[in-house]
Amino acid sequence: MMLFETARLTYRYDRLTALEDLSLAIAEGSRVALVGANGSGKSTLLRILDGLYFAQAGTVRFRGEELTEARFADDAFAFSFRRQVGLVFQNPDVQLFNPTVFDEVAFGPLQLDWSKSEVRERVGAALDRFGIAHLRDRVPHRLSGGEKKRVALASVLVLDPAVLLLDEPTAALDPRSQSQVIDLLVEWGGGAKSVITATHNLADIEDIADRCLVLDGGRVVADGPPAEILRDRDLLERTNLVHAHRHKHRSGELHSHPHVH
Amino acid sequence: MRLLVPRGRFLERTVEGLHAGLEMALDAENSAAAGGLLQPLDARVKVVGLFSLILAAALAKRLWVIAAIFALACALAALSHVSFRVLAARVWIGALAFTGAIAVPSLFLTPGDALCHVPGLRWTITAQGFATASYLLLRVETAATLAVLLVFTTRWMQVLKALRIFHVPLVLVAVLGMASRYILLLLESAHEMFESRKSRAVGALAGAARRRVAVASAGVLLGRTLELSGDVYLAMQARGFRGEVHLLDDFTMKRLDWVALAGFAALATAGVWAGR
Numbered sequence: 001m002m003l004f005e006t007a008r009l010t011y012r013y014d015r016l017t018a019l020e021d022l023s024l025a026i027a028e029g030s031r032v033a034l035v036g037a038n039g040s041g042k043s044t045l046l047r048i049l050d051g052l053y054f055a056q057a058g059t060v061r062f063r064g065e066e067l068t069e070a071r072f073a074d075d076a077f078a079f080s081f082r083r084q085v086g087l088v089f090q091n092p093d094v095q096l097f098n099p100t101v102f103d104e105v106a107f108g109p110l111q112l113d114w115s116k117s118e119v120r121e122r123v124g125a126a127l128d129r130f131g132i133a134h135l136r137d138r139v140p141h142r143l144s145g146g147e148k149k150r151v152a153l154a155s156v157l158v159l160d161p162a163v164l165l166l167d168e169p170t171a172a173l174d175p176r177s178q179s180q181v182i183d184l185l186v187e188w189g190g191g192a193k194s195v196i197t198a199t200h201n202l203a204d205i206e207d208i209a210d211r212c213l214v215l216d217g218g219r220v221v222a223d224g225p226p227a228e229i230l231r232d233r234d235l236l237e238r239t240n241l242v243h244a245h246r247h248k249h250r251s252g253e254l255h256s257h258p259h260v261h
Numbered sequence: 262m263r264l265l266v267p268r269g270r271f272l273e274r275t276v277e278g279l280h281a282g283l284e285m286a287l288d289a290e291n292s293a294a295a296g297g298l299l300q301p302l303d304a305r306v307k308v309v310g311l312f313s314l315i316l317a318a319a320l321a322k323r324l325w326v327i328a329a330i331f332a333l334a335c336a337l338a339a340l341s342h343v344s345f346r347v348l349a350a351r352v353w354i355g356a357l358a359f360t361g362a363i364a365v366p367s368l369f370l371t372p373g374d375a376l377c378h379v380p381g382l383r384w385t386i387t388a389q390g391f392a393t394a395s396y397l398l399l400r401v402e403t404a405a406t407l408a409v410l411l412v413f414t415t416r417w418m419q420v421l422k423a424l425r426i427f428h429v430p431l432v433l434v435a436v437l438g439m440a441s442r443y444i445l446l447l448l449e450s451a452h453e454m455f456e457s458r459k460s461r462a463v464g465a466l467a468g469a470a471r472r473r474v475a476v477a478s479a480g481v482l483l484g485r486t487l488e489l490s491g492d493v494y495l496a497m498q499a500r501g502f503r504g505e506v507h508l509l510d511d512f513t514m515k516r517l518d519w520v521a522l523a524g525f526a527a528l529a530t531a532g533v534w535a536g537r
Contacts, residue, residue: 082499086500089496099416103418106509107502108501110509111501111503111507116509141445
């Protein structure tokens with residue numbers, strides 16, 4: 001049985017079509033990168049897979065069960081799904097709404113009715129693991145961008161979900177914070193979990209994925225191993241994932257050609 | 262720190278005002294976490310106790326009783342380290358201005374015995390009008406002070422949980438919870454927007470330009486914050502939020518809470534009895 005299966009999925013924002021006739025299947029335990037330029041439908045797809053948006057046409061199934069609004073009205077199903085699937089939003093500010101970092105990380109476990117002692121223990125461990133224990137009493141929205149991202153990740157990973165959905169996990173981070181986030185994701189779950197990452201940072205995808213889906217205009221236009229996708233320069237140029245810009249080589253030569261950093 | 266802003270610098274003053282708004286929201290949480298008389302009490306005791314005093318003030322038919330409850334609220338504020346300056350700036354002046362606009366006409370329009378005349382005008386302030394306006398103003402100031410004391414001495418999530426314990430409908434509590442987050446997002450977005458506008462502006466804006474900026478910003482801001490607050494709600498849902506408030510700290514009634522509850526009950530009962 002597949003982890004996620006979508007069939008002829010179409011999602012529109014008023015007149016703008018975000019996803020069109022999209023069919024794909026994602027196996028259990030896989031690490032998938034959804035790559036595409038801005039507006040290609042990556043974030044919308046993640047929100048549909050997390051049962052936050054519901055498509056106007058087509059179906060989406062999680063472990064064989066169709067995800068519909070009616071299904072999420074059932075508390076037992078909603079709790080079970082939220083326990084298994086976690087989503088980290090692109091903008092950490094939308095995910096940080098509690099008065100302290102500790103409360104923020106404890107929010108999910110409390111919603112899922114864990115025992116108080118387990119919440120305290122797991123939240124403490126998550127704060128240590130993400131190197132944010134010293135921030136536990138700070139107000140989340142006053143942290144730096146990198147700290148906010150780590151708190152946002154901790155607030156989802158504390159639930160230890162079997163499936164992790166990530167929307168641009170390294171967007172707007174400095175190089176050191178980017179590398180820390182990637183290391184955390186690579187280490188997380190020891191490869192036994194399913195991770196679906198939306199990104200347009202091609203430099204990361206070989207580290208975080210073993211399958212790459214390229215989205216363009218709300219459709220999957222390529223599907224394959226990251227190395228194969230990265231070699232297809234025509235595809236990357238066509239989907240606006242690489243561009244030509246002027247840069248200097250070590251030899252001192254200054255020229256422009258499409259390339260991946 | 263308060264910035265010194267020359268008069269007429271519309272953008273600077275707006276940024277400063279928004280910054281103060283954000284500080285105010287954070288101050289309430291900090292004050293709730295600080296030490297003081299009311300802070301350590303169980304949230305349920307504070308909800309019941311302070312609302313019973315509000316009820317006593319609303320029912321009282323004697324001005325001195327309402328004034329006594331107001332004095333009690335001030336004493337509770339002082340003992341809970343909530344400064345009078347903060348109360349004056351954020352509660353009393355606003356409540357006075359808002360209620361005053363409603364109460365002032367009653368000074369002249371309520372029929373009764375003449376108390377005095379407004380110099381230069383033929384308006385007469387009546388004793389009955391003065392009493393009506395005084396009751397209204399004092400009741401509003403007292404109720405607002407007591408309500409703000411609850412917010413300044415109790416973490417917001419605990420207030421919401423206490424409301425749920427008293428069977429306030431889930432929808433109302435969820436709306437209150439979202440409203441506080443929406444206000445914070447609105448302030449942050451507005452602050453960023455006006456800072457960005459300020460960074461691209463040179464010199465003071467003329468009146469018409471100021472109005473154009475204000476109107477255009479209001480529309481953009483509304484759209485942005487609605488989208489952001491929608492995303493916040495989705496992020497809450499994604500982590501299992503179903504409208505119910507769950508907190509790590511269980512409410513447990515200690516001896517001090519029972520004593521405080523008895524004290525509130527005695528004071529509110531005395532207020533109702535004396536003011537009948």
